[in-house]
Amino acid sequence: MGVTIKQVAKAAGVAPSTVSRVIADHPRISAATKKRVKKAMKEMGYHPNANARNLANRSTQSIGVVMPTSADKALQNPFFPEVLRGISAVAHHLDYSLLLSTGETDEEMQEGVERMVYSNRVDGIILLYSQIDDPVVNFLLEQDFPFVVVGKPSERVDEITHVDNDNVRAGKDITNHLISLGHKNIGFIGGSKDRIVTVDRMRGYELALKEAGLPFLEDYRIHTEFLKSGGRQAVHELFNLPDPPTGLVIADDLMSIGVVNMLEEFGKRVPQDVSIVSFNNVYLSEVTRPPLTTVDIHIYQLGSQAAKCLIEKVKDRSEPAKRIIIPYEIKHRASATEKEASSKV
Known part of the structure; x- marks a missing residue:
């Protein structure tokens, strides 16, 4: 007994x-x-x-975590295991378990969220993405169900608790780094234009070019998946241009690794021929050759703060919406160099 x-x-x-x-x-x-x-x-x-x-x-002691795509795709990107590590550390400490929800399409993602809410499987939900006109966010607001966004909501920002970086400023700072090295033809490779993180980082890139009096060319902007394959596809498009860029701002480290690999196939060396700067500072960014100059967004903290905010909201529904901004820092490594020291591309 x-x-x-x-x-x-x-x-x-x-x-x-x-x-x-x-x-x-x-x-x-x-x-x-x-x-x-x-x-x-x-x-x-x-x-x-x-x-x-x-x-x-009247509690499940569980929180739901919604991935922006299928687990097969999302977990290829080291961002997601790291943000989950931050969430799970806080959840474990406060005696909560995690329920992961994924989907190939927006409809599948919404169905998964509806199941969690209607069947009382979780006390609250963390969205690991933010996109324009998201039906999942609209549903959670209608249901008055506790949730937190990792990223910046596309609208009703003051009503939704979210944990984010200042991605506009970060995009501007990392682009200015390339400009300070003498690069004038600078391309941008990002994810879907529906994702707020891509929109904000590209906005910072655009502001830096505008202030420096440099062209903001449509042909220099590529939108693809946050995967190595996306980076490889972007190189095909950019380096078949008559006047390809000498510097690239890439919105994700995993894409950057695909870019480096594909540039080698094009006979281009990083950083001698093409300088690359990136975002996220995942563990791969230090071990790839060359190591990536990248914006460290402190992924673990994004996850841990999101979990803390959600559990606070779960325990006290009157808790007001919060905006938590995690500081970033640029990690200077070997993937970017002065244009004068580069070979002509």
Whole structure:
């Protein structure tokens, strides 16, 4: 027979109701009492009945995490395992589990979210993307269901808790780095134009070129998937132009690796012939050859802050919407060099 609450209460010198309140993390129970009861639970091998506890609290002790595409595609990009690591660290600490939802299409993604909400599978949801006119966001707002966006909402920004970087400023700063190295023909490779992160980073790129008096050419902008294959496709388009760029701003490190590989096939060297700057600072950016100059957006913190904000909202529905901006920094490595030191492209 398993250990009971009464046995734990006796060992800890408290009432059984106090043990129940400790399990529910009741705010009126002192830290010392919680510590004593939890110690007794651990020593006696007592595990609370999660289903009964959650039913009593009207809580699932779970949070949903929505990927922007299928797991097969998304998990190829190191951004997502790292942001999930940040989310899961906080969730584990606060005794929440994660339910991952993916979909090949917007319709499949919405169906997955609706199942989580209507079947009471989760207490709240984290969206790992932000896109223009997103039906999932509209649905969650209509349902008044707790959710947090990793990224910047396309509208109703003041009503939606979100955790983001200043991607416009970051896009401008990293483009200015190439300009400071003497590059004038600078291309941009980003993801879908429906994704706010691409829109903002490209906006920063555009502002930097405009302030420097450099051309903002349509042919120099490529939109593709945040994958190595997307980077390879972009090189085909850009380096078949009569006057290809000597510098590239790439919105994702994984795409950058595809670009570097494809440039080699074109007989172009990085950074001697083409300088590359990128975003995210995933672990691959340091080990690729050459190592990438990239914007470190602190992915783990994006995830951990999103989880904290969501659980706060779950526990107190009156919690106001928040905008959390995670600082970024540029990691200067070997993928960008002065134009004067480059071969003519």
